[in-house]
Amino acid sequence: MPHRRRFLATATRALTLGGGALWLLGRGVWAQPSYTVPLAQLQEMVATKFPRSVPVQGLFDLNLQAPLLRLLPEVNRLGAAMAVDVAGPALRRSHAGSFDVEFALRYEASDRTLRAYQIRLGRLAFPTLQPAVTELLNAYGPVLAEQSLREVTLHQLRPQDTAVFDGLGLQPGPITVTPKGLAVAFVSKQP
Known part of the structure; x- marks a missing residue:
């Protein structure tokens, strides 16, 4: 009987230390273990990467504000x-504008980060610029978006966030955008 009590106490401690991760793993096929990152946390991290300046061939600079x-x-x-401002030798003054982008996310194992990639730029809008200049900016737009946003870090997983999963031979896998934030699934490590 003492061995049984000791086993139950050890198992209870392990479940308590492993928290939800072991509970999810114990559910087997009904739930894949995952880590959720709420939108507010993503917004906070990306704000630290801006403002950012992108020069355009000595003609002007685009100054990007936090998205x-x-x-x-x-x-x-x-x-x-x-929000974006454009200014430089080719323009008489600074002009405020805006644009939208969409992007997918990928996991970078080397530094445990979630990063933007597959960037799709919407149209740049500058109400005070001449239409021809706005068209020029839109022609450069996809390249500018790629230069300024490629691989922007949106979140970094801390070792304690994944410790239980690491111990079970799991690593971050597919990232799913949900109404509550990002769900990072954990999958078996590849040999």
């Missing part, structure tokens, strides 16, 4: 509305 993120679960992507 306002939105979840797009129907297409498994994030969207961002961004």
Whole structure:
């Protein structure tokens, strides 16, 4: 009987330490273990990466402000509305504008980060610029978006966030955009 009590106490401690992760794993096929990152946390992290300046061939600079993120679960992507100012030798003054982007997310194992990729730029809008200049900016738009937003870190997993999963031979896998945030699924580590 003492061995049985000791076993139950050890199992209870293990479940308490492992928290929800072991509970999810114990449910087997009904639930894949995952880690959720709420939108507010993503917004906070991305704000630290801006403002950002992108030079355009010595003609002008685009100064990007922190994006306002939105979840797009129907297409498994994030969207961002961004304020931008354009100024430089080719323009007489600074002009305020905006644009929208959509992007997917990928996990980078080397530093445990979730990063933007597969960026799709919406149209740049500058109400005070001449239409021809706005068209020029829109022609450069996809390249500018790629340069300024490629691989922007949206979240970094801490070792304590994944410790239980690491111990069970799991690693971050598919990232799903849900109405509540990002769900990072954990899958078996590849040999």
